[in-house]
Amino acid sequence: MEILSEFINSYFLWRDPMIVAAFTGAICGFLGVYVVLRRIIFVSATLTQISSFGVALSFYLEGIGLAVFSSLIGPFALSLILTMIAAGFYALKRDFSRISREGVIAFGFLAASGGVIILGDRIASGVHDIATILFGSAVVVDPIDVYLIPGIAVLVFIIHLLFYKDFIFVSFDTESARLFKYPVRRLNTLLLITVALVVAVATRAMGALPVFALLALPPLASLYITENLKLVFLLSVIFGILSAVLGYFFSFVLSMPTGASIAVTASAFFIIALIWREIKQ
């Protein structure tokens, strides 16, 4: 009880990060359904790493005296540009002769992860900042994120509401979509761009680990619980919000790293869903 009242009394400290976490959980949970159904979970992992790399690169450029460049292209913009380029590449280039698509996804993941660590070693504020980029921070979020992330989440929801039938159609049956003259390539690119946009803003605000966890685990848990596609989306949004909010709460009251706490909370929902499924069968 004491912990809870202390938490409530610290309202002014956690209000903003909690808003950011809840909206990130909701939109990642929603987009994650596409990520899981299209079997591109590791594309989303790679995008979170590339986004982290963009943030680290921006800090690095500022550190080596390219502050002018950095103020023109801040961490968000650079992260967004790199993530969009990567998303466009993975959306448009589907065949890689001689090697599998997974191989090229692994290349993106490893190159970006290595880049983040190398740059992290060289940026002025050092290791602590890079840990924040990768694993998230419990303490503060940039004040602009309190508006930016809900704004982008709402924009992405509207796009998905508008193109729901089309995104499901091109994801489930590309061939028939082509036959019916649907702009398959443009729809696939738009879908992945919405993922990239959310990954770019959310990774900068919360870190790569929680964003990846929120994209992958809530939809997986939802797919265990129901066979109704619309309900899968709804449950995934709810699990995403609960994972982010409860993860943040545990991190705050138990002094745990935020990103890890969110990832573990999302994992707990996955395990509960797994047990639910086993019992039901």
Add this chain to the structure above:
Amino acid sequence: MTKLIKLENVAIGYDNQTFVDSINLSIESNQFWGVLGPNGSGKTTLLKTVLSLIPPLKGQALIQNELVFGYVPQNEKFDPIFPISVYELVLMGRYSRVKPASRLSRVDKEVVEKSIEYAGISHLRDRTFRSLSGGEKQRSLLARSIAGEPDLLVLDEPTASVDMKGELEIMQLVKEIQSQRKLAVIMVSHFINTISEYSDHIILIDKDSNFFEAGEKNKILDKEDLGKFFGLNLNLN
């Protein structure tokens, strides 16, 4: 009869690799075409060329303006990870008449319900597609294909994963759809008896020998030639 598709001196294949060339074919409404050939003979490639899913490597594929296709692909091509219900699947058939970013009207949904009923799968309406048997899947895909009110129905081995009773039921449904709606059908099948029973025109295709022949059933189903084509002693009574 209306001419729907005309292939003129067409070569089919992938990545500039020609499977079969010099294909001439004219498909008209109310015709039932059966496509026969050994495994890997280019049957599906021919279907995809007819559907404009892959371009011809050579020649011209002329397709009637605003021709609406109904397509029944092989059912194992759908990823079972998707919890798509039969109703949602059949809705997709209607997308041939609904533009991207537009919603289905009440009339569209009525056509979908009627298609489900017509295919005799009302009891499966809320089941997931992935949980169905092979025969039920094919009936659902047929319902989907007619929901778009097509001019040309293209079927890729619709009886491949069903037993004999299921095969008979599906073929009767296909024949009923074709004769009632006066649409053209192109169907690939491994079963010569099925093709000879239901189709009125036949295509023989074999990539390995660059063989293509198309025409009326009676002219094509010459037992001796067909036997040579398949390397078998056939009895098509």
